[in-house]
Amino acid sequence: MGGSTVLHTVDAVPLARVPPTSFRAVPTGISELDRALGGGLVPGSVTLVGGEPGIGKSTLTLQLAAEQVRCGRSVLMVCAEESTTQVRGRAERLGGLHDDLLVTSVSSIDGVVDLVDRHRPDLLVVDSIQTVHLASATGGAPGSAGQVRACAQRLVVEAKARGLATVLVGHLTKDGSLAGPKVLEHVVDTVTELAGDRHHALRLLRVSKHRFGPTDELGLFEMASAGLVPVDDPSGLFLADRSVGTSGSVVLPAMEGHRTLLVELQALVARSTTPHPRRSSQGVDQRRLALLLAVLERRVGLDLSGVDVYATAVGGVQVTEPGSDLPLALAVVSAATNRCLVAQVVACGEVGLGGEVRQVAGLERRLHEAHRLGFNRAILPASAPEPPAGMTAVRVDTLADAVVAAGLSPGPAGSGVVVSADPVVSTEPPPMG
Ligand SMILES: Nc1ncnc2c1ncn2[C@@H]1O[C@H](COP(=O)(O)OP(=O)(O)OP(=O)(O)O)[C@@H](O)[C@H]1O
Ligand SMILES: [Mg+2]
CATH class of the missing domain: 3.40.50.300 (P-loop containing nucleotide triphosphate hydrolases)
Known part of the structure; x- marks a missing residue:
């Protein structure tokens, strides 16, 4: 054994001496x-x-x-x-x-x-x-x-x-x-x-x-x-056929990876003819929709019993990110009250079970893209960053605040929100144009 040389058939080299990859x-x-x-x-x-x-x-x-x-x-x-x-x-x-x-x-x-x-x-x-x-x-x-x-x-x-x-x-x-x-x-x-x-x-x-x-x-x-x-320019693609002035429509500056897409979320609320009202979704998560409807019912006072609720993300896109909570909830309120949001508004934020509106990632980038496409108001969580010049941030703590800020509350702004579901089947003539 003693003096025999050991033959190394395998060896390791310092990483720094490995030739750099090109x-x-x-x-x-x-x-x-x-x-x-x-x-x-x-x-x-x-x-x-x-x-x-x-x-x-x-x-x-x-x-x-x-x-x-x-x-x-x-x-x-x-x-x-x-x-x-x-x-x-x-x-x-x-x-x-x-x-x-x-x-x-x-x-x-x-x-x-x-x-x-x-x-x-x-x-x-x-x-x-x-x-x-x-x-x-x-x-x-x-x-x-x-x-x-x-x-x-x-x-x-x-x-x-x-x-x-x-x-x-x-x-x-x-x-x-x-x-x-x-x-x-x-x-x-x-x-x-x-x-x-x-x-x-x-x-x-x-x-x-x-x-x-x-x-x-x-x-x-x-x-x-x-x-x-x-x-x-995907945002243009999604918003090309948007019908401004219709209730139940809210635009979300969505993030897909690094890219911002402006996606229109739509809701329709109609009187139900079945004992188990329908909750149907396309392009948005059905369970998330159900959760938001429960939050709207308990935290905002929106009575959705006896009505069917339909929600879609327009353009065949799947929106699964938490930032879609706020615009989707607002779209439902808009559809239920038959009131429209101003056309130049976007909304983005996660909604918690307590009805609180939470921060989401990439807001700065989202707001820039929304501004580039002509949106000048954004309904956002309270901690949201400053929007680009020329854009107004409407900061909200809760979904109820957001409903007021979006002008969807039947009472005077700031009066506290209890929205009746009646206008669903309603009352106001559909807006023209
Ligand atoms: N003549 C056509 N004109 C326009 N679009 C077409 C035409 N033929 C096919 N397409 C489009 O191309 C799609 C099929 O594309 P493709 O064959 O590349 O799909 P694939 O993913 O390879 O499908 P597979 O799994 O069968 O291999 C069709 O679904 C259709 O949208
Ligand atoms: Mg193929």
Whole structure:
């Protein structure tokens, strides 16, 4: 034992002596995709694009591929899910038919790797990871959890070894549980999800994991016949068809990641014909609505028994943040009393069970965006920051104060609020215009 030398087969190095990384995102040429990804795709990285069936994953990845080819990079698209003829049809429709865009419907990963060896693309797109298979992997048919994981792992190894930017499309069911993106999230570098309401044109690309940048950016697109069109000014999009002068409408400066979207929240209150009045919501959380109705009943004195309440976020957007409490509650009061808020007002704040109005994140940014779009008054929690010059902050401690401040109280301002539900079925003629 004594004097023999020990051979070190493995070693550790000081971190500072590891060569610095020089990863650089390559712009995709699609502005909203670049924004979501923090600049573009990093060579050697693997990005997952998840989403429900028919939401536009193949459209987005084909547009990405076409744009890369236009910029002089080579792309291999594996369209195991569709025939190459179908992909050609889509490319024609999207104006993305290029001689240099390579497409294959091969579904074995060994075949894909062989094609990568031969063509040495700068970008590999696999649509979808559920339809490819790896012969050496046990675990059943394509799409099974074992196959999906094995295929993705193999593609990650190839991507790293070659510095090949890789995009995988993954199906996501409503509950997000199938052998889909959930299995893959640990394996890939970046996880994105294309989401939206299929009946509306708006599509949001959210990033939930990103090894090369922040995850709070968001890409916004509109689905058109020519494909996904980047939306630079989303607030305009949501408010375009707003009917000013109708009761039950309040605008929320909402935050999605780093972006502010001005979203109109609407409520409708109608006399119920059933013993169990309806509480129906679209784009806003049903349980949150029920909670706000209880707070309105107990803390503001709004009697909502015997009426149906409907609430929506306009434009197919999902509003789940706490800041929507105050505008949603005001929309319900407005609908119930048949009184309108002034058109140039926004409201934002969380409402507690005691009827207190609480601070929410990002108010400064929200107010700037609201002001930019012509809003000059904001109903806000008492501790809210100063609004931009030209905008008035109406600070409220409680929801009851907010109802008075919004001019929805039947009594003179400041008289304390007890609103009767009667005007629901009412009394005042609907405002004109
Ligand atoms: N001819 C067309 N004109 C306009 N829009 C179209 C047309 N064909 C398809 N679309 C739009 O594209 C959507 C389908 O997009 P795409 O095939 O990219 O979705 P996907 O997420 O890849 O779906 P899948 O899960 O089936 O693969 C349709 O829901 C529709 O909105
Ligand atoms: Mg598809």
